[in-house]
Structure formats: C-alpha cells, structure tokens
Amino acid sequence: QSVLTQPPSVSGAPGQRVTISCTGSGSNIGAGYEVNWYQQLPGTAPKLLIYGNTNRPSGVPDRFSGSKSGTSASLAITGLQAEDEAEYHCQSYDSTMSGSYVFGTGTTVTVL
Amino acid sequence: QVQLVQSGGGVVQPGRSLRLSCLASGFNFGSKGMHWVRQAPGKGLEWVAVIWYEGINIDYADSVKGRFTVSRDNSKNTLYLHMNSLRVEDSAMYFCARDKGDQVLDYWGQGTLVTVSS
Numbered sequence: 001q002s003v004l005t006q007p008p009s010v011s012g013a014p015g016q017r018v019t020i021s022c023t024g025s026g027s028n029i030g031a032g033y034e035v036n037w038y039q040q041l042p043g044t045a046p047k048l049l050i051y052g053n054t055n056r057p058s059g060v061p062d063r064f065s066g067s068k069s070g071t072s073a074s075l076a077i078t079g080l081q082a083e084d085e086a087e088y089h090c091q092s093y094d095s096t097m098s099g100s101y102v103f104g105t106g107t108t109v110t111v112l
Numbered sequence: 113q114v115q116l117v118q119s120g121g122g123v124v125q126p127g128r129s130l131r132l133s134c135l136a137s138g139f140n141f142g143s144k145g146m147h148w149v150r151q152a153p154g155k156g157l158e159w160v161a162v163i164w165y166e167g168i169n170i171d172y173a174d175s176v177k178g179r180f181t182v183s184r185d186n187s188k189n190t191l192y193l194h195m196n197s198l199r200v201e202d203s204a205m206y207f208c209a210r211d212k213g214d215q216v217l218d219y220w221g222q223g224t225l226v227t228v229s230s
Contacts, residue, residue, distance in 0.1 A: 036216050038217075046149075047220070048217065051218070091215075099161070099162060101215065103159060106157065
C-alpha cells in the first residue's frame with residue numbers, strides 16, 4: 001500500500017548512469033515535503049544515502065545524486081559500480097497518512 | 113559512534129505476543145525520535161511507528177494501530193515494540209531507526225526477524 005511508486009528494477013553496465021524515479025502526489029512530494037533515499041545492500045539494514053532531496057551524508061560518494069521536481073523525485077547513480085548492486089528506497093512525508101512517514105515500493109539495481 | 117542493537121523476535125503463533133528491543137549508544141537517546149520500520153520478505157519498507165523524546169507523542173501505521181505499542185526507557189537507552197494479536201501478515205524483518213530531524217532516518221539497527229506461523 002505504498003503511496004510512493006518506484007520502478008521494480010533498473011540495470012546498467014559498469015560505468016553507466018542509471019536513474020530511479022519516485023512518484024508521489026500532491027499530499028506528499030508535491031506538497032513540498034522533502035525526499036530521502038536509502039540504499040539496502042543484500043541481507044543488510046537500509047543506509048541513508050540522500051536526505052533533503054539533494055544532500056549526501058558524509059562518506060557517500062558523489063556518484064550518487066538526488067533531485068526533485070513537482071510530485072516526483074529521482075536518484076541518479078553515475079559511473080555505476082558492482083558494489084552499487086542493491087535495493088534503493090525513497091521516503092517522504094504525507095500529511096494524509098497515519099504517522100505521515102511513507103516509503104516507496106523499492107527498486108533493485110542490477111549491475112550487468 | 114552511533115549504534116542501534118536489536119534483540120527479540122522469533123517464531124510465534126497467530127494471536128500471540130512478542131516484544132522487540134533496540135539498545136542505543138553513541139548519542140543522547142532521549143533527544144531523538146525513534147522509529148520502527150518493517151520489511152516483509154521480498155517487499156519494500158513499511159513504516160510502523162514513531163515515538164518522540166519523552167514518549168508522550170507517539171504515532172502508528174493504521175496496519176498496527178491498536179495491536180502494537182511502542183515505548184522507550186531513556187534511562188536504559190532502549191526502545192521497545194510490544195506486538196500483540198500478531199497476524200501472519202506481520203511476518204517481517206523489523207528495524208529500529210533514529211530520526212535525525214526533518215523526517216530523516218539516519219541510523220538503523222541490524223534488524224530482527226519476526227515470523228508469525230501456526
């Protein structure tokens with residue numbers, strides 16, 4: 001019952017650029033709430049990757065970048081590396097939902 | 113450094129109860145909101161509950177409201193999730209997470225598996 005929609009999977013060759021979309025609505029992303037992104041390597045806990053739409057925590061490579069426009073947000077990975085193979089989740093805030101914290105449906109990135 | 117170490121979980125029959133714990137270290141626990149987030153096998157993340165500061169302000173996802181109770185003991189730097197009337201669909205990996213502020217979850221526990229099965 002996720003209110004944020006992501007593509008189930010994206011793939012790319014090493015060195016390529018891939019993007020992951022996160023589509024919301026006027027009660028969440030479109031209402032001005034910020035989007036955060038988390039990387040979840042296989043068998044591990046999620047890790048904060050991007051916060052406040054575009055900000056990288058210390059230690060996150062600048063190959064990862066975030067953007068937001070209207071009711072959607074995107075995560076871009078440039079110079080794709082084998083270690084980037086993981087699941088990626090977007091997260092925002094929704095004023096109409098109980099508790100208000102909402103996650104995307106998740107996207108698996110495969111490095112060919 | 114910030115650490116969140118989880119315990120509890122396991123296999124339980126439908127209708128029974130279980131308690132999860134999350135021991136925090138490396139920061140002023142009482143000054144941060146804390147969340148529970150779960151992930152069913154092969155599924156995305158689902159936000160479960162949040163508890164703020166002294167534990168007065170609490171909120172739950174509709175899917176667990178009335179069955180789950182989140183609490184915290186700031187003297188023990190520990191977050192809890194009491195799960196009652198468990199259902200098969202509650203089976204998931206449960207994560208605790210710290211709220212950085214501005215609706216950002218910046219540190220996560222390692223996760224603990226809950227399986228509800230007869």
